[in-house]
Amino acid sequence: MRTIVLSLVAAFLAGCISTAAKPRGSTRRDIDAAVARLMQREGVNGLALAQIDGGKVAMVAAYGFRNVKNRLPLTTTTVMYVASLTKTAFAYMVMQLVDERRLDLDTPFAKLLPKPLPDYEEFADLRGDERWRLLTPRHVLTHTTGFANFRWLEPDRRLRIHHVPGSRYTLVNPEPERTQ
Numbered sequence: 001m002r003t004i005v006l007s008l009v010a011a012f013l014a015g016c017i018s019t020a021a022k023p024r025g026s027t028r029r030d031i032d033a034a035v036a037r038l039m040q041r042e043g044v045n046g047l048a049l050a051q052i053d054g055g056k057v058a059m060v061a062a063y064g065f066r067n068v069k070n071r072l073p074l075t076t077t078t079v080m081y082v083a084s085l086t087k088t089a090f091a092y093m094v095m096q097l098v099d100e101r102r103l104d105l106d107t108p109f110a111k112l113l114p115k116p117l118p119d120y121e122e123f124a125d126l127r128g129d130e131r132w133r134l135l136t137p138r139h140v141l142t143h144t145t146g147f148a149n150f151r152w153l154e155p156d157r158r159l160r161i162h163h164v165p166g167s168r169y170t171l172v173n174p175e176p177e178r179t180q
């Protein structure tokens with residue numbers, strides 16, 4: 001897992017380098033050599049990157065292994081589990097929609113979606129719990145949905161709302177609300 005995380009962080013940071021930091025005219029050989037040096041120095045077993053130039057993909061490459069033990073190479077089509085690394089990109093995209101006034105963070109998904117949330121297969125476990133109607137983009141972005149961090153943390157692996165959305169912050173498996 002550490003290898004995947006380091007690989008993704010390195011790939012993400014490489015993609016954030018401004019064009020001013022990268023000399024114009026860098027060849028594929030220059031990039032490959034720099035990646036090899038950095039991977040060696042940091043002990044990274046696998047790395048995938050894309051070079052964007054003028055808003056267009058100029059190069060996509062994969063280096064090293066997706067599975068070191070079995071010597072399986074990383075390819076440009078390897079699907080990687082990126083865990084929380086996608087949160088920043090997703091939050092940035094959502095906030096762009098907010099800036100464009102195409103999305104209000106406090107509008108319930110019940111009003112944003114074409115059909116009720118439990119009608120989507122991944123959320124069918126929420127049938128019978130009307131609290132799903134309270135869920136908003138803000139709750140998702142602030143970890144206040146009431147969900148466990150992962151459904152597989154639940155004893156039965158089913159998605160459930162543990163507390164009223166927006167009422168508390170939860171990052172790990174939450175304790176259910178107590179009724180008095």
